[in-house]
Amino acid sequence: MLIRNVEVEGYAPADVRIGADGRISEIGRHLAGESQVDGGGGALLPGLHDHHVHLMALAADAASVHVGPADVRTPDGFAQALRSGSPGEWVRAVGYHESVAGNLDRSALDAIVADRPVRVQHRSGAMWFLNTAALRAAGLDGDGRLWREDERLRHLIPPVRLDLAALGRRAARLGVTGFTNADPRPASGLRRTLSVLPQRLTVMGVDSPDKIMLDDATLPTPGELAAVVREVRPRPVAVHCVTRVQLLVTLLAVQEAGPVTGDRVEHGAVIPAETVPWIRRLGLTVVTQPHFPVERGRQYATEVPPDDHPLYRCRSLAEADIPLAAGTDAPYGTDDPWAVMRAAVGREDGEGVTPEAALGFFLGTPEQPARARRLSVGAPADLCLLHVPLREALHVLSAETVRAVYVGGRQIAP
Template sequence: MLIRRVELAGAEVVDVRVTGGRIAEIGAAGERLPGRADLDGRGAALLPGLHDHHVHLTALAAQAASVRVGPADVGGRAGLAAALRTGPPGEWVRAVGYHESVAGRLDRWVLDELAGDRPVRVQHRTGELWVWNSAALRAAGLDGDGCFWREDGRLRAWTPPVPLDLPALGRRAAALGVTGLSNADPQPAAGLPALLSVLPQRVVVMGVDGPVKVLLDDATLPPPAELAAAVRAVRPRPVAVHCVTRVQLLVTLLAFDDAGAVPGDRVEHGSVIPAETIPWIARLGLTVVTQPHFVVERGREYATDVDPDDREHLYRCRSLAEAGVPVAAGTDAPFGGFDPWAAMRAAVDRDGAEALEPLEALSLFTGRPEAPGVPRYLDVGTPADFCLLRVPLREALDTLTGDVVRATFVDGRIVPAHL
């Protein structure tokens, strides 16, 4: 493939030839590569394809067959009841994105009042909790209050299969310029890499060909020495530790002090990073993979749910980068919006000292899959995984919206796309 007149690195306009899935030649400014052009870039930017460094792909694909019941989707108790009664009577209802601000705390009896005698299961916005009503429990031969914390693997055996249109998800990602995805499930199901192989993007599965994911919860938090032992047990593989509270981060840093950090070790989310821990993170050489868009998407709920002492420490970006901490981002979809451009805008538009410049925000999604804080560049010999924009880089940075993506290439081939 020969692509003419594209802007590389926001500077010179060049021709690019792709052979065997890699960039074979780059014609310097004014030097026209021989051959007939397959595509005219018209002076628009050619960027490394975006990589979503933290996403849950099967849950995201299942979202299309689910009812959304988050604060932005339904209005109060009546709206939740109407949403849960959609579809033919007797069929299972899978609802996602719930937060207590919609209708308070749920259990089986609350869902019985709202949904009637149809099997209903509702997932909390965090992905940590499922709540089932009595009809669903009876269908599975289960009992109790219907609340299941971190039990997705066990529950899967009792629920009907959910259709997963992964090719559609791949096209949706391509429309946003995404060429790579890191699946961040803590315990990937058997056969998951084969299932995800239908995606046109390059996929990294944590725990298989990526870092080993370690999930922490405050209620079951191990002592630092125990976490350090778990880290040593998987060495030399890197580890990605889920940290969404102050105490989880502290235990993680103590464990890495004990076990020693290796290249590729990561803090996932870094939801609350007190300022005094930033030099510690930098000393250990950890990468932070964060979600700056949560400050926008969950701002109203954070105003009441988050301890006032923690609010200034949420989803840091600039302070980490200035301290030399490699920073990258993932959407955490479906538990966050699946749009890396929206995450970039959130990183730029946020109030206070954590805001990034547009080019810095773009770099959150252009790092290497195995080293998210290390930028990728397009050069001779690099994989031909890139996105062609409709405009020069300067104009794209003014808006930071997926509308600027014209075409996405993986392994030198255009990926069909739609939103």
């Protein structure tokens, strides 16, 4: 395949030939051969890679009732959302935050809906709330608050209908050619289930790195975590860190176990300034969500101590030469990488970055998420063709600029 008249690395017009092996075989001007695609002067980029996403939860999200602060603003609206659907059928609600209708448990949910099983997931993804009908149907008891019980609930609660093909098509339209699935304990056969997606796939725990989940309530000592890290070696680890204490334990543990290339801090929600040089010395990559302070700014302002701000650092990490990449964390945030880029640029807390840097957050490989790929001979032809030159695309940072997307030279969008 020959893609003509595109902008490559700022140079235009250029032609790009893709070989039968799905790799770029030639880049130049006026290449001989029949033109199959006229790029119209638009930029040809490496395809975007979402470095932290939860694909099964994202597919289930599409079949769920959305009850987050952006969707439901009052207790009455929350109740109305839960009462939607046919009587007796399961209701799966997602994105809940206490600002909508206060703290939930089985009694609170029973007062709203008692005639059908209801399960509500907290915005964090860590907590499920079940009403009495749902607990009874699942053979469970208790107050209806289940913390980190996804694996058990998977076997007790009827699954929702998942349309992974639709997920893959939407991601392709957004310019995404690869995912790193970040579930802490991937279900058996997950890679096979996700193989219907047209994108390239990395599954943490099956592929490198290994995900390590931390919660403050069950936080190991640095020595205990170091022992876990040693068991994983020589593979790198990706450690979930959303609080100050989680980060400190992680840094101590990695220091004790010895860092390896590819070790990652996932999220990095709270990174005290004094730990930034430490992160750099250990050679850790931070895979963050720069859009969360924009999406959740009101809640963070009231819930997070001032000493922990700014949250989800970007600019200060980049200026300290810490490798930095981004993931959407969908469905717990937007699934649109371009929206994440816009948020990263528009941050009002001093942590904003340039449009070029924001785009680079999604151009790395799963192994080196912070090293932006470049179009070069021999590289896989995982490509995102834009309608416009790069300069214009950086100005708007919108999926509306995406014209066509290729994985291994095969077009997957539109």
